[in-house]
Amino acid sequence: MNKNIQLYEQSYFASCSMGLENILSKELQSVGAKKVTISRGGAEFKGDTPAIKAVLNSRTASRVLKKICSFEVVDEKGIYNSAVKVSWSNIFNSHLTFKVQSVISNQVFKNSIYTSQLLKDAIVDHFRKAKGERPNVNVSDPDVLFILRAQSSGRGPILISIYVDLCGRPLHERGYRVNTVAAPLKENLAAGILLISEWGADSSTLVDTMCGSGTFLIEGALIKYNIPPCFMHLRSKKVWALQKLNFFAENKDLMLAFNSEVQDCLKRSVDGLTAMRGSETCLFGLDIDDKAVRAAKENTIMAGMADKIALTRGDALKTSSPVKDPGNKALVICNPPYGERIGDINKLDEIYYLYGENLKNNFKGFSAVIFTGNLESAKKISLKPQFKSPLFNGRIECRVLRYPLY
Ligand SMILES: C[S@@+](CC[C@H](N)C(=O)[O-])C[C@H]1O[C@@H](n2cnc3c(N)ncnc32)[C@H](O)[C@@H]1O
Secondary structure, three states, X not given: OOOOOXXXXXXXXXXXXXXXXXXHHHHHHHOOOEEEEEEOOEXXXXXXXXXXXHHHHOOOOOEEEEEEEEEEEOOOHHHHHHHOOOOHHHOOOOOOOEEEEEEEOOOOOOOHHHHHHHHHHHHHHHHHHHHOOXXXXXXXXXXXXXXXXXEEOOOOOEEEEEEEEOOOOOOOOOOOOOOOOOOOOOHHHHHHHHHHOOOOOOOOOEEEOOOOOOHHHHHHHHHHXXXXXXXXXXXXXXXXXXXXXXXXXXXXXXXXXXXXXXXHHHHHHHHHHHHHHOOOOOEEEEEOOHHHHHHHHHHHHHHOOHHHEEEEEOOOOOOOOOOOOOOOXXXXXXXXXXXXXXXXXXXXXHHHHHHHHHHHHHOOOOEEEEEEOOHHHHOOOOOOOOEEEEEEXXXXXXXXXXXXXX
């Protein structure tokens, strides 16, 4: 092996929306991850068993990636020259399909398709030489996904790191979203906002006053009743990408640990849904748009929670608390239009002002949380935020604003 190439064992990276790194790192620690180090948009950590547990249990991760190797290059061609020396046939078998995706900034290399192609060629040429046959590429639904990251420290060589994905479909795709609205939140982002807002097992009432497709309500139920985010995938017996990789399939102890975690998740899903069905309804959603209420209904039916999530058509600017006594850690949350994808920008200031007034008048005893990318309109709310947490929704810089309502 070339001295320039560093190979890794038990090294992982979990990615998330920028702003959720601290919450993600706590989740990783709770599944036993070691040496958790936060970086922009995710966290690195150590441990094979924690990694497979994170795939099943993390509410905020987008993907969990296993680090394969890193090396330095001075230009794109260096990617092929180093990568062709790595034993890709130890990582997966040639009957599986694969795809390479590159995450590079413009300052480093201009063309991510070219860097992906160079790694793809290196993998194929390695297989041909080592095995006499090559795996095929599948760009839409590969068995194995490699991620190439290029980082530059300014001048000098560029560091290439190559990871393999353990998840398959990204983790935000929980499987319950069968209908949607114009600007739904990703499920893992909604879960992260709820966790930042301190929604938990001991929280009483959750009201989403602009519920759209119902993401906060379903994620809120999952958190409150300790149902793992993979609950739908357990029902459909999804095959996770990690199950196709040799490091897993050739390690009996790891397979046992995975099977035992799947059983544990199944038990928590059944227990959580049973507890939810046996309790008073404490999750309430409304939306001014009939279509959104229908979408949320279909999604709650898909999640098996329709009986315990109350949905109505209503106006957030006029509605009042659906419960007399909000109870412990009650939360009224919303992700209002912020003019980027939906919402008439001229009316937004007034909507935010009136919403703030309605919270003050009709939601005493709750904490109010607003997740928005429109920081100017948010200033029209005449309440003092207890905290403002920066969080990205895709490329849009947003804030989680929390207001105690006395
Ligand atoms: C950004 S979307 C919410 C998306 C939602 N968080 C999800 O994940 O699907 C904003 C929602 O606010 C609703 N809305 C706008 N004004 C409203 C009002 N005055 N009262 C209730 N809902 C309103 C819209 O119909 C839309 O569904």
